[in-house]
Amino acid sequence: MAQVDGPPTSHTHPITSGSGPSITFTYPDPEDLAAAANSLVEATVTASDGRGGSVVTTRRLEPNRIVITLASSPTGARVSVNGQAATAPEMYTSWEGWSVTISATAPKKHRFGSWSDGGKATHVVTTPATPTTYTVIFVRNGKN
Numbered sequence: 851m852a853q854v855d856g857p858p859t860s861h862t863h864p865i866t867s868g869s870g871p872s873i874t875f876t877y878p879d880p881e882d883l884a885a886a887a888n889s890l891v892e893a894t895v896t897a898s899d900g901r902g903g904s905v906v907t908t909r910r911l912e913p914n915r916i917v918i919t920l921a922s923s924p925t926g927a928r929v930s931v932n933g934q935a936a937t938a939p940e941m942y943t944s945w946e947g948w949s950v951t952i953s954a955t956a957p958k959k960h961r962f963g964s965w966s967d968g969g970k971a972t973h974v975v976t977t978p979a980t981p982t983t984y985t986v987i988f989v990r991n992g993k994n
Contacts, residue, residue: 865878865891877891877911877913877945877947878891879945879948879949880913880945880948882932883931883932883934883942883943883944883950884934886913886915886942886943886944886945886948887915887943889913890910890911890912890913891910891911891913892908892909892910892911893908893909893911894906894907894908895907895908895909913945913946914945914946914979915943915944915945915946916943916944916945916946916977916978916979916980916981916982917941917942917943917944917981918931918941918942918943918944918950918952918975918977918981918982918983918984919939919940919941919942919981919982919983919984920936920938920939920940920942920952920954920983920984920985920986921938921939921983921984921985921986922938922939922954922985922986922987922988923985923986923987923988924957924960924988925938925939926938926957927954927955927956927957927986927988928954928955928957929952929953929954929955929986930952930953930954931944931950931951931952932950932951933951938954938986939983944977945977946977946978946979947976947977948976948977949974949975949976949977950974950975950977951972951973951974952965952969952972952973952974952975952984953971953972953973954971954972954986954988956971956988957988959990959991960988960989960990960991961988961989961991962986962988962989963986963987963988963989964986964987965984965985965986965987966983966984966985966986966987967984971986
């Protein structure tokens, strides 16, 4: 029998359980952006023989944590990931494959131009396998 829980930092959420020679599960998203920095999944497996003996093993399954940096031109714009706002440039910890919403607010006398990935002012990105910087470009009002 096996049970997979996550994240165990302060509480657990059962993800799956079952029996047999293998169990497949989808690694969950972190609960929120703050949890991405320190959450993980624990898998507990109990192996039993036909005579009533058993052994329990627990393994920590660490996610691939990725740093996402939000930058702006001009620097100092308000940016956010999943609603967690900061002044650019700012670094956030995410998990590979986790979809997050990035957004930016134009500074005074500017309007949104583009993100380096071509997305709209607010859009969803899937966290890649390597650290990534997304830069928002603002255009001064009255200029093309």
